[in-house]
Amino acid sequence: MIDQADDDRSDRRWRPVYVTVVVYTALVIVALWLFSRAFTF
Amino acid sequence: MRFLDWAVVVAYLIYVIVDGVRMTKHSKKVEGYFLANRSLPWWAVGLSVMATQLSAITLVGTTGQGYADGMRFIQFYFGLPLAMVILCVTAVPFFYRAKVFTAYEYLEKRFDAKTRSLTSFFFLLSRGLSCGVIIAAPSVILSIVLGLSEPATIFAMGLSTTIYTMIGGVQAVTWTDVKQMVVIFIGLSVCMFIILSKFPMDVSFGDALSLAGSTGRLTTVDTRFDLNETYTLWSGLIGGLFLMLAYFGCDQSQVQRYLTAKSVDEGRTSLLMSAFVKIPMQFFILLIGVMVFVFYQFERPPMIFHRVEAERVERGARGEDFGALNGEYERAHEARRQAAENYLGAVNGGGDPTETRAAYVAADGKFNELRGRGVAFVKEASGNRSFNDVNYVFPTFILQNMPAGVVGLMIAAIFAAAMSSVAAELNALATASVIDFYRRHFKPDATDEHYVMAGRAATGFWGLFACVVALYATSLGSLIEVVNKFGSFFYGSLLGVFVLAVAVPRARARGAFWGLLFGIVSVWIASRFTQIAFLWFNVIGCLVVVAVGYLLSLTVRDDAAIVQEA
Numbered sequence: 001m002i003d004q005a006d007d008d009r010s011d012r013r014w015r016p017v018y019v020t021v022v023v024y025t026a027l028v029i030v031a032l033w034l035f036s037r038a039f040t041f
Numbered sequence: 042m043r044f045l046d047w048a049v050v051v052a053y054l055i056y057v058i059v060d061g062v063r064m065t066k067h068s069k070k071v072e073g074y075f076l077a078n079r080s081l082p083w084w085a086v087g088l089s090v091m092a093t094q095l096s097a098i099t100l101v102g103t104t105g106q107g108y109a110d111g112m113r114f115i116q117f118y119f120g121l122p123l124a125m126v127i128l129c130v131t132a133v134p135f136f137y138r139a140k141v142f143t144a145y146e147y148l149e150k151r152f153d154a155k156t157r158s159l160t161s162f163f164f165l166l167s168r169g170l171s172c173g174v175i176i177a178a179p180s181v182i183l184s185i186v187l188g189l190s191e192p193a194t195i196f197a198m199g200l201s202t203t204i205y206t207m208i209g210g211v212q213a214v215t216w217t218d219v220k221q222m223v224v225i226f227i228g229l230s231v232c233m234f235i236i237l238s239k240f241p242m243d244v245s246f247g248d249a250l251s252l253a254g255s256t257g258r259l260t261t262v263d264t265r266f267d268l269n270e271t272y273t274l275w276s277g278l279i280g281g282l283f284l285m286l287a288y289f290g291c292d293q294s295q296v297q298r299y300l301t302a303k304s305v306d307e308g309r310t311s312l313l314m315s316a317f318v319k320i321p322m323q324f325f326i327l328l329i330g331v332m333v334f335v336f337y338q339f340e341r342p343p344m345i346f347h348r349v350e351a352e353r354v355e356r357g358a359r360g361e362d363f364g365a366l367n368g369e370y371e372r373a374h375e376a377r378r379q380a381a382e383n384y385l386g387a388v389n390g391g392g393d394p395t396e397t398r399a400a401y402v403a404a405d406g407k408f409n410e411l412r413g414r415g416v417a418f419v420k421e422a423s424g425n426r427s428f429n430d431v432n433y434v435f436p437t438f439i440l441q442n443m444p445a446g447v448v449g450l451m452i453a454a455i456f457a458a459a460m461s462s463v464a465a466e467l468n469a470l471a472t473a474s475v476i477d478f479y480r481r482h483f484k485p486d487a488t489d490e491h492y493v494m495a496g497r498a499a500t501g502f503w504g505l506f507a508c509v510v511a512l513y514a515t516s517l518g519s520l521i522e523v524v525n526k527f528g529s530f531f532y533g534s535l536l537g538v539f540v541l542a543v544a545v546p547r548a549r550a551r552g553a554f555w556g557l558l559f560g561i562v563s564v565w566i567a568s569r570f571t572q573i574a575f576l577w578f579n580v581i582g583c584l585v586v587v588a589v590g591y592l593l594s595l596t597v598r599d600d601a602a603i604v605q606e607a
Contacts, residue, residue: 011130014309018126021316025122028320029274032115032261039254 042187042440042448049449053224053456054201060220061205061213061464071492074210075142075472076301083307085219087314089465090289090298091322092218094315095225097179097459098432103323105431107330108337111258113272117576118323120281122316124289129309131543132290137305142476144296144539151542152550154481159554160538161477163561164293165470167531169503172466173510178432179459180511183452185349186436195511202460203504206467207497211301214464221457228454229329231447232439236332239442241339248385249335255384255398256405258331261324271574280576283583287532291539294469333438338381340442344370344415346433354422363422366415373408380404463507471499530568533579534560537586541594545587549594556590 042050068074106114132144141147145164149157180194187194205213237246253259263273270276289295289312302308344367345351354363380401387394420428439451475495480487487495538557541548563585564578573581 010306011134014129014306017313018129021122021126021313024317025119025320029119029262032324036112036259036261039250039259040257 042452043445045445046449046452049446050452050456053449053453054197057217057221057457057460058201058205061209061217064205064209064212064216068208068210068212069490069493071489071496073212074493074496075297075468075476077210077212077215079301080303081215081301081307083302083310083314085215086298086302086307086311088222089215089218089461090295090311090315091318092222092225092458092461093294093298093465094288094319094462095222095458096175096462097455098175100225100326100455100458101179101182101432101435103326104330104333104435105433107258107327108334108434109330109431111253111256112261112324112327112331113263115261115320115323115327116263116272116274116277117281118320119274119277120279120283121285121319123278124282124285125312125316127286128290129312132296132539133299133308133312134305135543136296136300137302137308142300143293143473144291145293145473145477148538148542148553149481152548152553156538156550156553156557157477158481159557160291160535161293161473163531163535163557164291165473167528168292168294168466168470169506170510171528172463172470172503172507174514175459175462175466176507177511177514179455182432182436183455185347185433186440187452192512195508198456198459199463199504199508199511202463203467203501203508206464206471207500207504210493210496211297211468211472214468215298215301217464218461221461224450224457225454228450228457229326232443232451233325233329233332235443235447236329236336239336243389244335244339244385248388249332251385251388252335252338252381252401253331255402256334258334268577269572269574271576276574276576280574280580283533283536283579284529284576287536287579287583288528291532291535292469293473294466297469297472298465330435333434336438336442339378341371341374343437344412345419345430346437347419347428347430348433348437350419350423350425350428350430354419357422359418359422363415363418366411366418370408370411370415373404373411377401377404377408467500467503467507470503471496474499474503529575529578529582530561530564531582533564533582534586536579537583537590540583540587541590545591545594547594548590549597551597552590552592552594553586555593556586556588559589560586 070078072078103114136144136147139147139150141150143161145157145161148160176195176199180191180198183189184191184194205217237249240249250259263270264275265273266275267273268276299308299311302311343351345354354360357363380397380403384394384397384401387397416428416430419430420426436452436455439448443451475492479495479499480492484491484495534557537560538553541553541556560582564582567573567578567581568575
């Protein structure tokens with residue numbers, strides 16, 4: 001039970017990191033798209 | 042290559058072998074040899090994960106692709122960060138807490154020994170063969186650019202890697218990976234700096250981007266949904282997601298990397314390192330290829346980068362025709378250079394560059410048409426239908442334009458990229474052979490020392506096997522295609538088995554076993570009878586395994602408790 005509770009706490013702690021990765025990926029794709037647009041004539 | 046370059050390459054090879062062999066003292070027990078006693082810090086594991094993925098053919102092929110086709114290839118990696126998040130939630134804690142040595146060991150806890158053995162067997166089959174191809178691809182290129190025989194480069198790369206992997210185990214693999222990534226980063230940074238310094242005085246980095254952009258080489262996101270197009274936003278996000286889930290979640294060569302981390306959290310952090318770094322790193326490597334393209338606007342590039350093949354055609358019966366085509370190519374280069382200068386003059390002069398840009402794009406089109414004719418000429422003259430010299434662009438550029446010492450550093454970086462991938466694969470192949478087959482089916486009660494010796498013998502066997510495969514693979518034509526085919530046949534289906542194990546409580550052993558076989562057959566049918574791009578094979582394989590596995594599991598009437606987590 002203690003192990004399970006520790007795991008749950010650990011998993012919850014990681015959620016903001018996962019959200020950051022997803023947002024980061026979206027921003028990188030948008031940045032690449034803007035880069036592409038800036039140099040495509 | 043000059044003396045200084047040879048000295049750098051030889052010093053690098055000796056250092057890597059000695060450094061790897063030094064790790065023997067940490068590898069006396071089975072847990073130390075295969076899992077580094079689960080003691081490694083996240084940054085070392087993270088760099089090892091990246092080094093394993095970055096093979097020499099990726100390094101050389103990606104820069105060549107940047108030169109010839111631009112940056113569209115970057116979309117291949119769009120699914121990677123999302124895959125890492127999913128794996129941090131699922132695979133990392135599952136495998137780590139199950140205290141397994143291989144990913145397939147977990148499948149026995151969840152299903153049965155038969156499913157474990159079958160998936161491990163498919164891993165050994167696909168990785169054993171592809172390991173040979175991973176050695177062969179850079180060996181062929183290096184043998185031509187260095188003027189050595191193919192067996193010499195194959196055995197220099199294959200055997201030196203086998204020696205330190207065999208003796209030092211996973212510790213040697215990880216710590217040499219860290220150093221090899223440093224060599225690769227330094228090599229690429231120096232390379233970019235030198236390329237930019239070799240532009241004509243009046244050509245800035247912004248001008249270089251304008252030239253590359255005019256030819257469409259800076260297009261990085263293609264939003265079309267076309268199943269037959271290899272690199273689009275959607276194939277990268279969806280197909281790439283499935284591929285990366287399969288590669289990092291089911292391929293022992295990657296799973297073993299994060300099983301060596303100190304804790305679940307360190308394992309997660311090591312994967313998230315790739316999530317943040319991989320796309321920018323690939324962007325940088327592709328940009329080097331694009332900058333090589335810009336460099337060759339002002340310096341004449343060879344029509345055929347595969348020097349040996351070009352010389353053979355020149356000496357052949359149609360050598361005169363080839364020479365005439367080469368002359369035409371040279372004139373087209375001169376016209377393109379002039380058009381590029383006119384275009385940049387208009388851009389920097391503040392005028393309207395529309396006309397000069399159109400003239401430059403037309404000149405580039407003419408130039409590409411002539412290069413295409415040159416490649417077609419070699420294909421016809423040599424009888425090699427799959428001839429493609431894109432992978433020779435970067436090594437040729439390095440040898441012809443880099444100063445003494447830097448050439449050696451770059452060749453060492455190519456060796457490093459190859460050896461880091463091969464070492465991780467040999468180590469994973471040995472682990473799966475010993476843990477999933479030898480210990481499981483033949484000798485379950487031996488001592489730690491015995492399994493370490495078995496691990497060393499298995500590493501030696503797979504190293505020799507990969508070198509022999511590499512000798513044959515050099516005659517297979519497009520090597521990167523061969524690697525992709527090997528991978529795509531198995532990855533999606535293997536992922537399907539793990540999805541059944543982790544996410545489908547009703548799944549039973551019979552469903553997983555037959556689902557896997559159905560998945561591989563369905564991918565074979567898709568590759569044989571459709572034009573669907575290979576990234577989608579991973580989606581097809583995974584979905585078929587999950588669907589067939591689930592349906593077959595419904596026919597199983599046992600009420601046995603399912604082990605949700607080992």
